[in-house]
Amino acid sequence: MGSGDQGGGELSQQTLWLLAVRDRRDREAFACLFDYYAPRLKGMLARSGMPSAATDDLVQDVLLTAWQKAHQFDPARAQASAWIYRIARNRQIDLIRRERRPLPDAVVPEDEDSEPDASQILALDQETGKLREALDRLTPEQRAMIEQAYLGDLTHTEIRQRTGLPLGTIKSRIRLGLERLRHELKELR
Numbered sequence: 080m081g082s083g084d085q086g087g088g089e090l091s092q093q094t095l096w097l098l099a100v101r102d103r104r105d106r107e108a109f110a111c112l113f114d115y116y117a118p119r120l121k122g123m124l125a126r127s128g129m130p131s132a133a134t135d136d137l138v139q140d141v142l143l144t145a146w147q148k149a150h151q152f153d154p155a156r157a158q159a160s161a162w163i164y165r166i167a168r169n170r171q172i173d174l175i176r177r178e179r180r181p182l183p184d185a186v187v188p189e190d191e192d193s194e195p196d197a198s199q200i201l202a203l204d205q206e207t208g209k210l211r212e213a214l215d216r217l218t219p220e221q222r223a224m225i226e227q228a229y230l231g232d233l234t235h236t237e238i239r240q241r242t243g244l245p246l247g248t249i250k251s252r253i254r255l256g257l258e259r260l261r262h263e264l265k266e267l268r
Contacts, residue, residue, distance in 0.1 A: 093159040101149040112159070113142050120167050127171065132236040136246065137174060141167045213263040221256030228253055 090098075093115055099108035117138050124134040144166050152162055214222055227233045227241070238249050 090154055091158055091160070094154050097145070097149060097152055097159040097162070098154060100146060101152050104149075109146055112145065112163075116142065116145075116160075116163055120163070123164070123167065124171060129171065130234055132234040133174070136236055137167070137170055141170055144170070209264060210260075213260050216263065217256050217259060218252075221252045221259070224249055224252040225256045225260070 093112060096105075096108040096112045096115075099105035100112065120138045120141055121134050124137055125131060129137070141163065145163055148166075152159070157165075214225070217225070224238065227238050228235070233241070235246055235249050235253075238244070239246055242249070
């Protein structure tokens with residue numbers, strides 16, 4: 080049997096490993112699955128434009144999910160590769176939806192001929208002041224996470240490396256802080 084998934088009813092080595100994980104919680108088979116799929120998943124995610132720090136976290140999450148949900152795997156419906164890549168794709172979509180980072184300025188078309196007038200400058204100053212006030216009303220922990228993620232443009236993994244905090248704590252503080260900012264700044268929309 081080759082190293083890739085085959086069609087035509089023959090089970091691939093990867094599918095046999097996943098069945099061993101499903102049926103016997105076989106750690107050696109899981110290690111083989113991990114060693115086989117981790118670099119392939121990382122490559123797939125990197126080609127899709129995901130930052131390398133985020134790909135490591137996502138690969139870990141995908142393979143942990145494969146371990147936890149192996150009981151749902153049915154080789155009659157899909158080979159291991161299709162099942163694992165589907166988990167990866169779904170996790171990637173979830174991550175993109177959760178983060179919904181603002182578009183970089185380069186994507187927003189600008190009218191080069193127009194200079195901002197005094198009223199636009201005043202409005203921007205007022206909005207900036209309101210944002211600063213809203214940031215000041217966050218807990219120090221939430222503010223620090225939001226500033227690092229959005230103003231410092233750090234990934235969650237980079238924040239974890241700097242602070243030593245668990246990813247769940249970082250994500251929770253960012254989510255709660257953004258919800259509070261959204262609520263406080265809703266009149267600016």
